[in-house]
Amino acid sequence: MKVENIAIQLYTLREFIRTPADxxxxxxxxxQIGYRAVQVSGMGPIEESELVAICQGEGLTICATHEPGDVILKSPEKVVERLSKLGCKYTAYPFPAGIDFADEASVQGLISGLDKSGAVLASAGQTLLYHNHAHEFIRSGNRTVLDRIYAETDPxxxxxxxxxxxxQYGGGDPVTWIEKLSGRVPVLHCxxxxxxxxxxxRFAEVGYGNLNWLAIVAAAEKAxxxxxxxxxxTCPGDPFESIKLSFDYLSKTFVS
Structure with a gap:
């Protein structure tokens, strides 16, 4: 891991990014904390050109975004345009709003939609990612829905x-899932x-909870x-203090 590869998901700081000045x-x-990359999400209205200029001025790379799920599924060409303006290759489908994982038609519609929209992004040299929560660990036959999402879409x-x-919350093992998806995990949410x-x-700063980060990072680097x-x-206190603790842990433990 290089320090340049440690990013902050700006959703963590969503209360502090409501206006261009914010x-x-x-x-x-x-x-100033030390981050050199950001993932854009949870942000108030701002022109892409202004956001790019701010990031460039602070030495920050926009490594990825989260875009609204309905836009990804219904208007992927708009996502391609936005990512192009941001100079960014990756975006993730952020949350399965309105998807009933107990209903086969709903699950199949999501999987098909992700595959089709992902093909549009791929044709533009961009990559669609799937950001999981615990919902996807609902069983669908003898597999989880998350298994199906990756098995039934083109890598x-x-x-x-x-x-x-x-x-972890869904009953899976982060290391096992990273290994299972090796070669298909360009972005990891830590x-x-x-x-x-x-x-x-509850959520904790990286390195201050129960997850095995030595094994997780080793698996991710191999993948x-x-x-x-x-x-x-959510943070127990000042989010800026929390993201500094996480950055310091990752940079001091893993940056070579």
Whole structure:
């Protein structure tokens, strides 16, 4: 891992990126912490050209985005245009809103839609990823829905953005899933998992929870992961303090 490959998912800082002025101030703080890349998500309105200029000014690469799921499935050409403006190769389908994983037609519609939209992005030299939560670990026959999503799509059309917290929460093993998807995991969401009394799991700063990061990072590097993206859906205090703890852990533990 190189320090340039550690990114922050800006959804973590969504309360601080509502206006262009907020975005500029927040990205300055992100760069001061040491991050050199960002994933764009949860952001208020801003022209792509202005966002690119702010990032370039702070020495930040836009490594990936999350785009609205309905836009990805219904208007993938708009996603291609936006990524081109941002100078970005990767975007992820962020959340299966409106998908009933207990209904075969709904599941099949999602899988087919991802494959078709991914083909549009692939033809433009871009890559569609799937960002999992725990929903996808619902069983569908003798497999999970997440198994089906990757088994029933063309790897050229859909890659993975495994979320380590949600894999664990869903009863999976992050290392096993990364190994299973080797060569198909350009972006990894690094999110730790801790349990508080009496038995409630919550999001934690990377390296401060129960996940085995030595094994996770080793598996990801072997699988060809390009971007290690820190994300923390909720933070116990100041989100900037949380993302610094995560950055410091990853950079001090894994950067060679």
């Amino acid at each position: 975005i500029a101030a927040t990205l300055k703080r992100v760069a 050229r059309n859909l890659a993975a953005e495994p979320d380590t917290y949600w894999v 999110k730790d998992y801790v349990v508080e009394p009496p038995d409630k799991p 060809g992961t390009e971007w290690f993206v820190v994300e923390q859906d």
